[in-house]
Amino acid sequence: MGYPHEPHSKETVVLSRYFGDKSARSYDGWVERGGYKALKKTLDMDPAAVIDVVKESGLRGRGGAGFPTGVKWSFMPKEKNKPHYLCCNADESEPGTFKDREIMRWTPHAMIEGCAIAQHAIQAEVTYIYIRGEFTEELAIVEQALREAYSDGVLGDDAMGSGKKLDMYIHRGAGAYICGEETALMNSIEGKRGNPRIKPPFPAAFGVFGMPTTINNVETLAVVPHIINEGAEWHNSMCLSNPKSVGTKLFSVCGHVVKPGNYEVTMGFSLGELINDLAGGMREGRTLKACIPGGSSVPILNKEETENCILDYEGCIEQGTMLGSGGVIVFDDSADMVYQIMLLARFYAHESCAQCTQCREGTAWTTRILERMLAGKGKTEDLDLLLDLADQMTGKTICVLSDSCAAPVVSGIKKFRDEFEAYINGSREPVLVHG
Amino acid sequence: MFEGAVRKQLDEVLKKYPTKQAALLPALWMVQQNKGWIPDEAMSETAEVLDVTSAYVKGVVTFYTMYHQHPVGENFVQVCTTSPCNLCGAEDVVSALLEATGCAALGETSPDGKFTVIEVECLGACGFATPILVNDDFIEDVTPKKVPEIVGKYRDGKA
Amino acid sequence: MAEDQVTLKIEGVDVTVPRGTTVLEAAKRAGILIPHYCYHPGLPVSGVCRMCLVTVEGAPGLQIACATDATDGQVVSVFDSAASDARQAVLEFLLINHPLDCPICDQAGECELQDYVFQEGRARTRYSDYPKRFSPVEDFGGDVLYVPNRCILCTRCIRFMDHVAEESVLNVSERGDRAFIGIHPDAVLDHPWAGNVIDLCPVGSLISKDFLHKAYAWQLDRTPGICTGCSQGCNITIETRDNSIARLRPRTNEDVNRYFMCDHGRFEYRWMNSGDRIEAPLVAGANGLVATDWSQAIARCAEIVKGVSGKAVALVSPRASCESLYLVHQLLKDFELLSACPVEVVEGEQPLPGVPNLALRSERAPNVEGAARLGHGAEYDKALEAVKDAALVFVLDDGYSQFGDDALSGSENLIYLGTSLPDAARNSSVVFPMSNAAEEDGTYVNRDGRVQRYMQAKTAPGMARPAWWITGALLSEIRGTDAPATAGEVFDRMAASESAFAGLSYETLGTQGAFANKASGAGVGCDS
Numbered sequence A: 001m002g003y004p005h006e007p008h009s010k011e012t013v014v015l016s017r018y019f020g021d022k023s024a025r026s027y028d029g030w031v032e033r034g035g036y037k038a039l040k041k042t043l044d045m046d047p048a049a050v051i052d053v054v055k056e057s058g059l060r061g062r063g064g065a066g067f068p069t070g071v072k073w074s075f076m077p078k079e080k081n082k083p084h085y086l087c088c089n090a091d092e093s094e095p096g097t098f099k100d101r102e103i104m105r106w107t108p109h110a111m112i113e114g115c116a117i118a119q120h121a122i123q124a125e126v127t128y129i130y131i132r133g134e135f136t137e138e139l140a141i142v143e144q145a146l147r148e149a150y151s152d153g154v155l156g157d158d159a160m161g162s163g164k165k166l167d168m169y170i171h172r173g174a175g176a177y178i179c180g181e182e183t184a185l186m187n188s189i190e191g192k193r194g195n196p197r198i199k200p201p202f203p204a205a206f207g208v209f210g211m212p213t214t215i216n217n218v219e220t221l222a223v224v225p226h227i228i229n230e231g232a233e234w235h236n237s238m239c240l241s242n243p244k245s246v247g248t249k250l251f252s253v254c255g256h257v258v259k260p261g262n263y264e265v266t267m268g269f270s271l272g273e274l275i276n277d278l279a280g281g282m283r284e285g286r287t288l289k290a291c292i293p294g295g296s297s298v299p300i301l302n303k304e305e306t307e308n309c310i311l312d313y314e315g316c317i318e319q320g321t322m323l324g325s326g327g328v329i330v331f332d333d334s335a336d337m338v339y340q341i342m343l344l345a346r347f348y349a350h351e352s353c354a355q356c357t358q359c360r361e362g363t364a365w366t367t368r369i370l371e372r373m374l375a376g377k378g379k380t381e382d383l384d385l386l387l388d389l390a391d392q393m394t395g396k397t398i399c400v401l402s403d404s405c406a407a408p409v410v411s412g413i414k415k416f417r418d419e420f421e422a423y424i425n426g427s428r429e430p431v432l433v434h435g
Numbered sequence B: 001m002f003e004g005a006v007r008k009q010l011d012e013v014l015k016k017y018p019t020k021q022a023a024l025l026p027a028l029w030m031v032q033q034n035k036g037w038i039p040d041e042a043m044s045e046t047a048e049v050l051d052v053t054s055a056y057v058k059g060v061v062t063f064y065t066m067y068h069q070h071p072v073g074e075n076f077v078q079v080c081t082t083s084p085c086n087l088c089g090a091e092d093v094v095s096a097l098l099e100a101t102g103c104a105a106l107g108e109t110s111p112d113g114k115f116t117v118i119e120v121e122c123l124g125a126c127g128f129a130t131p132i133l134v135n136d137d138f139i140e141d142v143t144p145k146k147v148p149e150i151v152g153k154y155r156d157g158k159a
Numbered sequence C: 001m002a003e004d005q006v007t008l009k010i011e012g013v014d015v016t017v018p019r020g021t022t023v024l025e026a027a028k029r030a031g032i033l034i035p036h037y038c039y040h041p042g043l044p045v046s047g048v049c050r051m052c053l054v055t056v057e058g059a060p061g062l063q064i065a066c067a068t069d070a071t072d073g074q075v076v077s078v079f080d081s082a083a084s085d086a087r088q089a090v091l092e093f094l095l096i097n098h099p100l101d102c103p104i105c106d107q108a109g110e111c112e113l114q115d116y117v118f119q120e121g122r123a124r125t126r127y128s129d130y131p132k133r134f135s136p137v138e139d140f141g142g143d144v145l146y147v148p149n150r151c152i153l154c155t156r157c158i159r160f161m162d163h164v165a166e167e168s169v170l171n172v173s174e175r176g177d178r179a180f181i182g183i184h185p186d187a188v189l190d191h192p193w194a195g196n197v198i199d200l201c202p203v204g205s206l207i208s209k210d211f212l213h214k215a216y217a218w219q220l221d222r223t224p225g226i227c228t229g230c231s232q233g234c235n236i237t238i239e240t241r242d243n244s245i246a247r248l249r250p251r252t253n254e255d256v257n258r259y260f261m262c263d264h265g266r267f268e269y270r271w272m273n274s275g276d277r278i279e280a281p282l283v284a285g286a287n288g289l290v291a292t293d294w295s296q297a298i299a300r301c302a303e304i305v306k307g308v309s310g311k312a313v314a315l316v317s318p319r320a321s322c323e324s325l326y327l328v329h330q331l332l333k334d335f336e337l338l339s340a341c342p343v344e345v346v347e348g349e350q351p352l353p354g355v356p357n358l359a360l361r362s363e364r365a366p367n368v369e370g371a372a373r374l375g376h377g378a379e380y381d382k383a384l385e386a387v388k389d390a391a392l393v394f395v396l397d398d399g400y401s402q403f404g405d406d407a408l409s410g411s412e413n414l415i416y417l418g419t420s421l422p423d424a425a426r427n428s429s430v431v432f433p434m435s436n437a438a439e440e441d442g443t444y445v446n447r448d449g450r451v452q453r454y455m456q457a458k459t460a461p462g463m464a465r466p467a468w469w470i471t472g473a474l475l476s477e478i479r480g481t482d483a484p485a486t487a488g489e490v491f492d493r494m495a496a497s498e499s500a501f502a503g504l505s506y507e508t509l510g511t512q513g514a515f516a517n518k519a520s521g522a523g524v525g526c527d528s
Ligand SMILES: Cc1cc2nc3c(=O)[nH]c(=O)nc-3n(C[C@H](O)[C@H](O)[C@H](O)COP(=O)(O)O)c2cc1C
Pocket: A060, A061, A062, A063, A064, A065, A066, A067, A069, A072, A089, A090, A091, A092, A093, A094, A177, A178, A179, A180, A181, A182, A183, A215, A216, A217, A218, A220, A221, A399, A400, A401
């Protein structure tokens, strides 16, 4: 299968095998495809042993930060004297990223099984699946899958006959990108504004409802059943480049490519190949100009960097960017980088939770400078000002939303300075910017 | 507001959480489902059933952009215009939607009361540009050409 | 080094603090003020303003001092270029939408935004040519106005209402730079302790309607006082302009009121400004009361006191200082004395939930406990009743007790010390003009037995003098003892003779008060 395209021969399909296959959605369909074997197996294991397998597998978080998943789980208290929680982060709102949505849309039980395994490993009685409010279709699908999981005995007071209690609830978001940040997500579950919390305390000590909590991304969790089934070694050996980055990764490719969509490749795959082969390359007569490889929050690459970039955590850093969430935004030579960067800044200004001074004011000010520049009223000193603001917005706030706004601005000015200057010196026609 | 079936629904939701306050987002969704938006009085009622204050509820309502603080048209259309969709022509989709619905401007309700169109940030479907949400229906790959037909369906209530 | 202490270096200064102290608090102890907005010692830490960024050696990037624990061996620098630049930037960001209307702002002179802008040397405002946000002033109810344009969203006001008053009537509404402090149309900011948000607001965004346009900070004189509103004894600062009290504000006392005072107490200055005052001593003559000088009045009064014996009644105010209450007793000790003090009791306390043992108390006077310890009873009605049979009636009143017009009419020898002259006192033999609580030094004992000093904040009108001075002069005239020159002298005499004050001295009471030595606390209960 494949959705919206047939899988490409260079893909390694693990998570995306059943994308487009509606019959994989149901409990029966999932079981037919080997589903819930892994959970059954795990429920007979010691939680610590499950964590060891995940540690050995080399799995790192797919939500953006790339933190080793097994290690994260091991931070949870071993002695259990209060409730533990798992939060499944299905808030997917980072511009350029649309992979978790496909996992939920086609294989909701993969996510549920992964959650259940993690829940057992960290001794959590409840998982909250935090789904962004706009994902109406996925919400309905996951709701249905959960009903099945309960009625078929996977979840509930006696999960798969193990005598263990596993509960799983959906918490629906309501329009706030910041709720994807793990501590904001916990606040949102608690019925609060989605404000990120200052750390420490860390979630494993003081998480949702003040209890030990682990937060993982949908993709991270969905791959766990495969690791249990196939073994840590199987996962650890899927690697094309750096041994610290293993397994497969879903890359969402969008923007100026012929075949946008999700592509699953082994870690260490080439970004150039992903764009040009798998995603069909540029449209007729167009050439590649730039790419943001890890969702809108990471620095922009120019053409050369894009073509040289290896898609794993280390390879991206080598090119001065990050793997992030794996949302690949492609810009061809028709793209107006100043306009695009303004749109990104506007996104962050819209989404800033308003707590930190630099973020609340800086994202809005940055947007205004860029809007004015586009309107032909930019000043020479504006570029230095933008860089200075970006510097003050980086590494100084509660969460990295502020940094995320700065990243495309700084890399954009560095790599496409002439486009900014063209607006400032009038050699480029002003564009109408509506707020 | 929280009576009969809705109260029952809320009681079910409350079972999922160790605190009452945690049921606030779901409770607000119920309000919006029933009233189409979230009036101040409904915030007070929600506050009362969840043992929080109305000011607290208002702070939360205004944080989340999907909660309507004002009444909206019968069909609420949200169009993504963030960078990836913009690259794929989202601005033209917006224009087409305004024209087809008869809305004078973004955020304004059409004279027939049937539509309100707003721009929103990334809908998490950037590979299916341009996605729009009409009420609870998520529609992918919308182009200006497809707009009149989509709008027509909702206008006639056939969607 | 004790296990529970850590030693760190801040700007080159070594400082040792208990484990768990924040870098910001540790710096305070080293005499270094790390600029901050959202942090307030009386509120939970929020870490949002990012003003307190400092460099901590070995830590990645800058850290917020208000939420970073001091650790052993830590090296912190506050004024290095990275931290200074970050603060400059925060200021610049805060000034984006700030109107900079200091000349007309009520907060001018005590605004932490203005202070830091000056302190950091220059106010960068590269936010030129963009329209500033403008939102109209909003009435939050109670005494509080909200000026959104000046708000820096530090959330102190919200944290106070949420976590200290525990009545969440304020919120942050919206997000990004559209955010503001909101309130629901159903709600008003009328919690009995709500006025504290005005003091907590570091800028002029929450302002007092009562204080509006009365004065600028630099025009005010400040004197430490004790609130006279109830028996809690909150520590306050009396702020005066042109010998008139402009407002009362809480003064920090961790053991009594922390950083707060209630709204009832805040308005307990109005009576102190009252213009209806006795300005000279009066003695009864053929045609009623006539003004005279101090020596004549004292001599006349001494003559009366010496000339009678038997029953005496003293009616004293629970707002009178311990010093005057003590001397009243000394003065009348040879009589068969019935002494009482009227206490207004309002049912129900109004606690501030976030602070233990802090409430607007039912007994609405500051020195109920002091009066009791000094032997002034609570049976006021009985004492009033006894007036007609008494050989001498001595009234120490500050206009607080409401006498019926003929309550004192039966008394032959009526000595009246007061701030104003009610009809009931028209038949006095001698009337002494006394100062009110804002016009004298003295001490009060709060309901928990804490003895606290208050100081003179304004001059008394005309010839009015502190009640302890008047009674001291009378004693001197009658017994030939030295007349006390200061409240401190009276206090120390009282401490020497009254077990309830044993072991205390006026000097060591300081600004935070003290409990009487428990070991010597025989007699009247002072070990509560
Ligand atoms: C502003 C912001 C937005 C984020 N949004 C998401 C998101 O939508 N989905 C997600 O999985 N992680 C998101 N993250 C990352 C989470 O905080 C967290 O690291 C992640 O969910 C952990 O899961 P993982 O270890 O499986 O990657 C976001 C982080 C930030 C700072």
